[in-house]
Amino acid sequence: MVTRLILIASILCLFQGCETPPTIKSMAVEIAGETYQLELAINLTDREHGLMNRTFLPDDGGMLFVFPDAQERSFWMKNCFIDIDLMFLDSRGTVMAVHRMVVEAPKDDNEPPWTYEARLKHYWSNGPSRFAIELSAGSLDHLQITVNDKISLDLPFLRRIAR
Numbered sequence: 001m002v003t004r005l006i007l008i009a010s011i012l013c014l015f016q017g018c019e020t021p022p023t024i025k026s027m028a029v030e031i032a033g034e035t036y037q038l039e040l041a042i043n044l045t046d047r048e049h050g051l052m053n054r055t056f057l058p059d060d061g062g063m064l065f066v067f068p069d070a071q072e073r074s075f076w077m078k079n080c081f082i083d084i085d086l087m088f089l090d091s092r093g094t095v096m097a098v099h100r101m102v103v104e105a106p107k108d109d110n111e112p113p114w115t116y117e118a119r120l121k122h123y124w125s126n127g128p129s130r131f132a133i134e135l136s137a138g139s140l141d142h143l144q145i146t147v148n149d150k151i152s153l154d155l156p157f158l159r160r161i162a163r
Contacts, residue, residue, distance in 0.1 A: 032143040038064040062135040070128035083137035088125035
């Protein structure tokens with residue numbers, strides 16, 4: 001009887017530990033004294049899609065890309081309809097690179113996907129990057145963000161949710 005109770009209690013504990021944590025879609029991040037509500041891109045699908053097909057981005061909005069590891073990265077403006085400011089951050093939240101990404105000519109109906117993608121400019125992280133933040137155009141100048149600035153992020157939490 002005691003063995004059965006221990007077995008049942010163990011199984012219940014196991015199932016409770018398998019609960020899926022609540023999905024967090026965005027978080028407030030302070031950048032240079034201003035608060036931004038950033039959408040989270042924490043899995044491959046969200047990171048690949050990014051801000052594609054958007055026609056508007058609020059001045060206090062943007063996207064925080066969270067990667068499961070730090071490595072050299074590049075972004076492009078595939079299917080993007082608005083200019084975007086980009087900053088790459090290392091594992092500690094230090095800005096490694098900043099870019100002002102501009103809209104590129106859209107894919108022509110007769111253009112093969114590989115030709116379209118080959119002509120897009122790449123914006124590089126200039127070293128192993130763990131995070132990237134995209135903001136509306138003009139934000140980098142407004143905030144006066146430069147390489148080596150520190151962005152305060154909840155690093156343990158972000159590392160835990162990256163997939």
